[in-house]
Amino acid sequence: MFLINLDHVGIAVNDLDAALEEYERQYRIQRVHRQVVKSQGVEEAMIAVGGSHIQLLQPLSDDSPVAKFLAKRGEGLHHVAYAVPDIEAALDHLRAEDVELIDDTPRIGGGDRRIAFVHPKALAGTLIELVESP
Amino acid sequence: MFLINLDHVGIAVNDLDAALEEYERQYRIQRVHRQVVKSQGVEEAMIAVGGSHIQLLQPLSDDSPVAKFLAKRGEGLHHVAYAVPDIEAALDHLRAEDVELIDDTPRIGGGDRRIAFVHPKALAGTLIELVESP
Numbered sequence: 001m002f003l004i005n006l007d008h009v010g011i012a013v014n015d016l017d018a019a020l021e022e023y024e025r026q027y028r029i030q031r032v033h034r035q036v037v038k039s040q041g042v043e044e045a046m047i048a049v050g051g052s053h054i055q056l057l058q059p060l061s062d063d064s065p066v067a068k069f070l071a072k073r074g075e076g077l078h079h080v081a082y083a084v085p086d087i088e089a090a091l092d093h094l095r096a097e098d099v100e101l102i103d104d105t106p107r108i109g110g111g112d113r114r115i116a117f118v119h120p121k122a123l124a125g126t127l128i129e130l131v132e133s134p
Numbered sequence: 135m136f137l138i139n140l141d142h143v144g145i146a147v148n149d150l151d152a153a154l155e156e157y158e159r160q161y162r163i164q165r166v167h168r169q170v171v172k173s174q175g176v177e178e179a180m181i182a183v184g185g186s187h188i189q190l191l192q193p194l195s196d197d198s199p200v201a202k203f204l205a206k207r208g209e210g211l212h213h214v215a216y217a218v219p220d221i222e223a224a225l226d227h228l229r230a231e232d233v234e235l236i237d238d239t240p241r242i243g244g245g246d247r248r249i250a251f252v253h254p255k256a257l258a259g260t261l262i263e264l265v266e267s268p
Contacts, residue, residue: 003161005184009143009214013258022257026233027137027216049216050139051185056258076259077211080143082161082183099160123156124147124190125210 004083007131008046008053012066012078016058019075020045023054037110042066044110055081055110079117081129087114090130094118106132138217141265142180142187146200146212150177150192153209157181157188171244176200178244189215189244213251215263221248224264228252240266 013019016034023029031048041064047054057078059067069078084090087106094101102117109115114132122128147153150168157163165182175198181188191212193201203212218224221240228235236251243249248266256262 003163003183006140006143006186006188009140009211011258011260019258026228026231026257029137049137052140054140054214073207074259076254077143077214080188080211094160097160120210123160124145124153125208126145 002085004085004133006052007081007083007129007133008055009077010055010057010079010081010129011076012069012073013056013058013075014070016043016045016056019056019058020047023047023056029054033111035110036060039107040064040066040109046110079127079129081115081131083133084130085132085134087116087130087132091116099123136219138219138267140186141215141217141263141267142189143211144189144191144213144215144263145210146203146207147190147192147209148204150179150190153190153192154179154181157190163188167245169244170194173242174198174200174244180244213261213263215249215265217267218264219266219268221250221264221266225250233257 029047033046036043041060042057043060045056057066091101099122100119102119106114106116116130118128120127163181167180170177175194176191177194179190191200233256234253236253240248240250250264252262254261
């Protein structure tokens with residue numbers, strides 16, 4: 001198990017356009033990549049900040065997990081994503097340590113990268129995403 | 135206004151020792167710096183992950199802001215910190231954009247760096263910390 005980098009921090013928002021406008025107005029961010037990720041039920045915007053990213057997430061429908069998060073907690077910090085060199089090896093390691101996984105096998109996330117989520121009850125109430133960055 | 139880097143992500147925890155043990159067991163993290171920051175009412179641990187850090191925060195007393203966060207929301211993601219080259223200039227810029235600040239002037243945070251917090255209602259419910267990294 002080796003965490004290469006803090007790949008991104010995910011923030012749930014109600015209105016992606018409005019949130020991006022505020023990020024631009026307040027923090028003069030510029031490099032933004034937008035993408036609809038149907039498998040996760042979101043439209044996302046990745047904002048480059050140094051070697052990491054802020055990921056803004058707007059749900060595509062009311063049954064998206066991000067919509068449920070917004071209904072329960074409102075806009076705010078949603079998850080933290082770590083880059084790992086080999087996501088299968090990372091999941092094998094976590095299983096061996098009896099860590100509760102949301103995704104037992106990798107799925108395809110934004111940027112066509114392989115990702116998997118770890119249950120927030122495993123570690124300090126934090127939803128953790130692993131992103132393969134070979 | 136220029137964000138150099140995603141300096142760290144702050145996570146509120148009830149028990150710093152237990153959280154660090156879990157981070158070590160699950161993610162094999164190694165480089166950790168611990169410090170009591172009385173001005174913020176916390177003991178913190180900074181875990182290096184690539185060019186950023188995870189900051190675990192345990193309150194020193196029940197009237198610490200982090201204790202209030204834990205009582206209301208439980209353990210979890212607390213804030214995101216951006217490195218800026220000049221914190222006075224950053225605060226001047228945010229004031230000019232009518233962004234609500236928690237700290238109108240910088241104070242001293244962990245590592246003796248100058249920091250200031252921006253109110254979470256200013257941007258997507260996210261508590262933002264600015265950290266001066268000249």
